[in-house]
Amino acid sequence: MDKTTNKVISELAKKLDTISEAALLTHISPDGDCIGSMLALGIALEGLNKKICYYNPGFLPVNLKFLPGVDKICSVLPPEEFPETLIFIDCAEAERAYSTLCPEFLQGKTVINIDHHISNNGFGTVNWIDAGAAATGEMIFHLLGEMGVSMTKEIAENLYTAIITDTGRFSYSNTTVESFRIAAELLKTGLDLVQINNILFEQKSLAQTRLLQKALTNLELHQQGMMAVIVLTREDFEETGADESLSEGLVNYARNIEKVEAAALLKEIAPDEIKVSFRSNTWLDVNQVASRFGGGGHRRASGCSINGTMGQARQMIVSALEEALNVGRDH
Secondary structure (H helix, E strand, O other): OOHHHHHHHHHHHHHHHHOOEEEEEEOOOOOHHHHHHHHHHHHHHHHOOOEEEEEOOOOOOHHHOOOOOHHHEEOOOOHHHOOOEEEEEOOOOHHHOOOOOOHHHHOOOEEEEEEOOOOOOOOOOEEEEOOOOOOHHHHHHHHHHHHOOOOOHHHHHHHHHHHHHHOOOOOOOOOOHHHHHHHHHHHOOOOOHHHHHHHHHHOOOHHHHHHHHHHHHHOEEEHHHOEEEEEEOHHHHHHHOOOHHHHOOOHHHHHOOOOOOEEEEEEEEEOOEEEEEEEEOOOOOHHHHHHOOOOEEOOOEEEEEEEOOHHHHHHHHHHHHHHHHHHHHHO
C-alpha cells in the first residue's frame, strides 16, 4: 500500500479507538462482501468494548446466514437510536444503505465511508475509498491489522466470505496478489474453506434451481452474440417460489457464454421497478453504462434501478449496451 493509504488507515484506526459506540450500515440487496465486511468489523469493535448495532434494509440471502454474528443484523434502525458515529460499509452512495430513512437523520453525525466502488461519491465526513481493492473485506482486513485486532476464526470466516464472493472464488479480473495473501492469512485461523465454498456456491434450493431454469429459458443474445440479456418478471419469481435474493449470480450465466462481452440481468422487483445487474468480460466499462441510469459499481460489475415497465427497461438497457459495445469496438 502507498503512503497515502497507510495514512488514511492509521487515522481511521485512531478515530475508531476513540468512539464508544457506532452503527454499521451496508447496502440493500446485500451480498457476501457487504455483510462479511460489516460483521468482521463489528465483531472486532465489540471485542474492543465498543457498543455496536448492525443495520441492513434488505432481505438477507439464505447462503449468508451461516456467518458468525449474522443474527445481530437488524432491518429496522430507528433514527432516535442512531449513535454519533455511523459507519457505511461497501456503499457507493449513502442512500444505498438508508433507503428507508430520511437524509436529515444523518446531519450532525460522524459518517465514516469505507468502500471499494469506483463510483463512490465520497459522502462521508471521513472517506476511505480504494477502487483497487478486490473487496471491501480486504480493506477491513488491513484496518483491523492497524488496530491491533487479533484475527479470530469468526472474523476470518466473514472476511474470507467477503473476498471470495467479490472475486468469484479468485476468478474475476479484480483478483490481485493481495487477495491471495490475505486469504492465506485468514486460512491460518482454521476456517473450513470447503464448507464455506459449498454453502456459498454449490448448494442450491429447488426454488433456486427452478429460477435458473427460467433465467436460461429467457436468455437472449444480441450484437452478433456479444451481448446476453436475461429478464426475470414477478411471475417468474412467483412460479418458481424464489425470492429476489436467489437470483444472485445468475447474470454470470449470461456473461460466461462464448463470445459475450456484455451481460445484463433485469429483475422486476416491484411494479414499474426494475433492478439491473451488469457484467463484462475483458474491455467494456459497465460502470459507465450503469451511471447513465443513476447506478454504478465497478468496471466489470455494476448495477442500477429503472422506474418503468420491464419492456421499457429492456429496451433502454439493450440500447445502452449496444451503443457502448459499438463505441468500444471503434476504439
